[in-house]
Amino acid sequence: MTGNQIEGLVGMLATFGLLVLMVLPSVIGIVRDRRIDRQIREAQEDGESRVRHEKETQKSSSRSTVPSTATWYAEGRRSKKLVNS
Known part of the structure; x- marks a missing residue:
């Protein structure tokens, strides 16, 4: 191989490596x-x-599933606290 061919191969491998590094996080996210x-x-x-x-x-x-008086009273107290504060 000549020097130009080796340079081209190194450049191509570097470009491919950068592409993999750029795409890898997306692929990992999709799999996750x-x-x-x-x-x-x-x-x-x-x-x-x-x-x-x-x-x-x-x-x-x-x-019947009617709430008790205590539940009704507590609900009323909670809503009043939210309005006043």
């Missing part, structure tokens, strides 16, 4: 995002199946 998306999707599917299982095993109650 896909992994996180897959984990979220699996967690949602697990949660849905757990909720479905709980609904099947849950006993229905004939009692």
Whole structure:
């Protein structure tokens, strides 16, 4: 190989190396995002199946779900604090 060919090869390898260094963070980010998306999707599917299982095993109650007086009073106090401050 002549000196010009070696120079061209070194220049081409340097350019390719810089391209890899520029693209690598993006590729790593894409792979990481896909992994996180897959984990979220699996967690949602697990949660849905757990909720479905709980609904099947849950006993229905004939009692009303009206909040107690203490809960109603506490809610009123909290909203007044937010308005005054």
